[in-house]
Amino acid sequence: MSRNQKSLVRICVAAAISVTGIIIKYTIAPKEWISWIIFASAYIIAGYDVLWKALTNIFHGEIFDENFLMTIATIGAFVIGEYADAAAVMILYQTGELFQRYAVGKSRKSIADLMKIRPEEATVIRDGVENIVHPSEIGPGETIIVKAGERVPLDGKIVRGECNIDSSAITGESLPRHIKEQDEVISGCINLDGVIYVSVTGTYDNSTVAKILDLVENATAQKAPAENFITKFSRYYTPIVVALAVIVGVLPPIISGNMSWEYWSIWVRRAMMFLFVSCPCALVISVPLGFFGGIAAASKRGILVKGSNYLEMLAKAKTVAFDKTGTLTKGNFAVTKVYPEERRREILSLAAIAEQYSNHPIALSICKESVPVQEAAVSEIAGKGLVAKTSEDTILCGNKQLMTENGVDCPDATGGTVVYVAKNNEFEGYIVIADELKSDSRQAIAELHGLGCKTVMLTGDNATTANQVAEQLNIDTFYADLLPQDKVEKLQQLKRDSGEKVAFVGDGINDAPVLATSDVGIAMGAMGSDAAIETADVVLMQDNPTAIATAKQIAKKTLTIVNENIIVSILIKIAVLILSVVGLLDMIPFGMLVAILADVGVCVLAILNSMRAMYVRKRIGKIKLSD
Amino acid sequence: MMIKKVIALEELDCANCAAKMEQNIRHIDGVLNCNVNFMLQRMTLEISEENPEEIIKQVKAVVHKIEPECRLKI
Numbered sequence: 143m144s145r146n147q148k149s150l151v152r153i154c155v156a157a158a159i160s161v162t163g164i165i166i167k168y169t170i171a172p173k174e175w176i177s178w179i180i181f182a183s184a185y186i187i188a189g190y191d192v193l194w195k196a197l198t199n200i201f202h203g204e205i206f207d208e209n210f211l212m213t214i215a216t217i218g219a220f221v222i223g224e225y226a227d228a229a230a231v232m233i234l235y236q237t238g239e240l241f242q243r244y245a246v247g248k249s250r251k252s253i254a255d256l257m258k259i260r261p262e263e264a265t266v267i268r269d270g271v272e273n274i275v276h277p278s279e280i281g282p283g284e285t286i287i288v289k290a291g292e293r294v295p296l297d298g299k300i301v302r303g304e305c306n307i308d309s310s311a312i313t314g315e316s317l318p319r320h321i322k323e324q325d326e327v328i329s330g331c332i333n334l335d336g337v338i339y340v341s342v343t344g345t346y347d348n349s350t351v352a353k354i355l356d357l358v359e360n361a362t363a364q365k366a367p368a369e370n371f372i373t374k375f376s377r378y379y380t381p382i383v384v385a386l387a388v389i390v391g392v393l394p395p396i397i398s399g400n401m402s403w404e405y406w407s408i409w410v411r412r413a414m415m416f417l418f419v420s421c422p423c424a425l426v427i428s429v430p431l432g433f434f435g436g437i438a439a440a441s442k443r444g445i446l447v448k449g450s451n452y453l454e455m456l457a458k459a460k461t462v463a464f465d466k467t468g469t470l471t472k473g474n475f476a477v478t479k480v481y482p483e484e485r486r487r488e489i490l491s492l493a494a495i496a497e498q499y500s501n502h503p504i505a506l507s508i509c510k511e512s513v514p515v516q517e518a519a520v521s522e523i524a525g526k527g528l529v530a531k532t533s534e535d536t537i538l539c540g541n542k543q544l545m546t547e548n549g550v551d552c553p554d555a556t557g558g559t560v561v562y563v564a565k566n567n568e569f570e571g572y573i574v575i576a577d578e579l580k581s582d583s584r585q586a587i588a589e590l591h592g593l594g595c596k597t598v599m600l601t602g603d604n605a606t607t608a609n610q611v612a613e614q615l616n617i618d619t620f621y622a623d624l625l626p627q628d629k630v631e632k633l634q635q636l637k638r639d640s641g642e643k644v645a646f647v648g649d650g651i652n653d654a655p656v657l658a659t660s661d662v663g664i665a666m667g668a669m670g671s672d673a674a675i676e677t678a679d680v681v682l683m684q685d686n687p688t689a690i691a692t693a694k695q696i697a698k699k700t701l702t703i704v705n706e707n708i709i710v711s712i713l714i715k716i717a718v719l720i721l722s723v724v725g726l727l728d729m730i731p732f733g734m735l736v737a738i739l740a741d742v743g744v745c746v747l748a749i750l751n752s753m754r755a756m757y758v759r760k761r762i763g764k765i766k767l768s769d
Numbered sequence: 770m771m772i773k774k775v776i777a778l779e780e781l782d783c784a785n786c787a788a789k790m791e792q793n794i795r796h797i798d799g800v801l802n803c804n805v806n807f808m809l810q811r812m813t814l815e816i817s818e819e820n821p822e823e824i825i826k827q828v829k830a831v832v833h834k835i836e837p838e839c840r841l842k843i
Contacts, residue, residue, distance in 0.1 A: 208785065246782070
């Protein structure tokens with residue numbers, strides 16, 4: 143029988159005896175000592191372990207131990223003749239403990255399940271033979287086989303084979319990806335089909351999956367202010383309540399001079415109720431449990447939070463500052479507009495003829511859109527563009543200056559780098575090339591606004607481009623033309639001006655100082671980038687900015703749960719204290735049971751509430767975007 | 770120099786006790802840092818290199834004193 147089952151049996155037996163005792167007491171009304179024996183046996187069956195622990199703790203000098211306090215309180219009840227109550231209190235207390243253990247065990251299991259991405263074995267090829275070993279026994283350079291359905295045990299590069307891979311456990315991205323020879327593969331992903339041979343690039347300790355697990359497991363070492371408050375609170379709470387109990391139990395009879403047994407019993411009874419609520423367990427368990435649940439839930443969605451403190455900070459952040467390139471945009475150049483749109487293919491193909499021999503990023507982005515159809519003799523006019531001569535035509539492809547110099551009339555255009563195209567000195571159209579926005583950037587900003595955050599964009603780009611991006615994404619404010627050190631200064635200014643916590647999101651490559659300056663530094667797309675994992679407080683394993691909103695939402699939810707638990711638990715305890723001292727709990731039947739039930743009940747509720755932190759809804763109430 | 774040890778704590782059932790353990794173990798001579806993770810039932814211990822057996826013995830004593838049912842697995 144497990145420990146919990148044993149407890150359950152004991153509780154049931156004790157409860158049955160107590161009920162029998164109560165029935166006998168009110169029907170046959172036996173002699174006092176018979177009742178005493180019945181309830182004392184129920185009491186001992188239910189709580190002998192508590193008594194034993196209390197006894198040993200006295201010798202250890204641990205007088206503020208909950209077992210000891212519970213023992214004192216229940217023995218007190220026996221002394222003043224409340225046998226039935228004493229037994230019932232012990233039974234309820236043990237029921238609460240049992241439930242607590244069960245709930246904690248349950249959430250431990252769910253958390254363990256969330257983190258069940260640790261590979262247990264790997265198939266390595268040594269001397270042409272497949273060996274199954276623990277991943278930590280494999281070194282860089284060795285070749286491993288990952289078969290369909292298996293988890294990739296170590297980071298590496300595919301040398302043979304191809305497959306579809308599910309990286310949801312690592313990145314939170316649910317769509318499988320196809321990978322083939324020469325592609326990098328990270329540990330923790332699952333091979334859905336096919337067989338791949340992977341050349342290992344790093345040791346197990348340095349593998350992505352080991353690092354993620356290490357990060358998540360150690361995250362709770364960095365305690366949040368709320369947790370520190372609870373630790374401090376619980377250290378003083380128990381001694382204070384015990385001291386109050388002594389005062390309540392002793393002082394009134396002495397002051398009033400009424401030394402009668404009845405009067406003493408009333409106050410001893412009230413003092414005992416103080417002892418019932420003297421254990422801060424509801425808080426001590428539920429608060430860290432809530433944070434741990436939040437961190438685990440985030441990691442399941444590819445969001446690694448390095449500490450409970452950062453989760454709390456993120457929940458409190460009112461401003462989210464973004465780096466532009468690589469965070470909100472893809473960081474690559476692409477054709478975003480062709481004018482006139484009806485002649486898109488024609489214009490692009492003309493431009494491709496001119497740009498086909500260049501490897502400038504602009505030329506590459508044009509040639510990605512269109513294949514050059516003709517050979518041409520191309521000459522470059524530095525800083526202006528290209529002139530291409532084909533067998534029939536002369537194509538001009540470049541900026542406005544090139545057009546004006548050749549007497550070509552053309553309209554003004556904005557939105558990025560504009561490439562004008564003219565054929566035989568006749569204006570044909572233009573192509574706008576810009577850094578592409580990530581597909582869900584707009585959604586991310588809208589969601590953050592929905593969560594009550596202000597959004598700010600910091601960029602090194604010029605004001606025109608920045609303005610356009612900010613407008614497209616509906617970002618509240620932007621600061622353009624910033625050098626890296628200016629970004630740090632701007633962020634400090636944002637912190638000063640708002641007086642609130644500011645989160646910063648960057649790609650973690652060149653904005654490490656800004657990440658460090660912000661209250662919460664969020665690095666994005668960190669797969670494989672050690673630098674980002676080092677500097678940031680929150681690491682997103684994926685590239686889509688909506689993960690920031692998800693992270694913020696998880697943080698907010700976690701903090702709400704934690705605050706609910708702190709406030710409700712403390713209020714209930716204070717309510718019990720006040721009600722018992724003014725005598726209200728004496729007036730209702732089973733007042734003592736109400737006191738213990740309130741305390742045990744609130745503890746169980748707090749734990750259940752904390753367990754909610756572990757579950758995240760698929761998506762935050764999806765915000766509709768209107769164009 | 771210091772030694773870092775991760776110790777599993779089986780049957781660690783009381784969060785308050787976990788907090789107390791952490792507090793008391795930190796006060797042992799030679800213990801540089803101690804972190805008890807109630808959820809993972811695990812203790813991360815950083816101790817000085819001198820006389821680690823003796824320190825571990827004291828750690829065990831503290832754990833046993835606070836929660837007798839808790840077993841250490843090193």
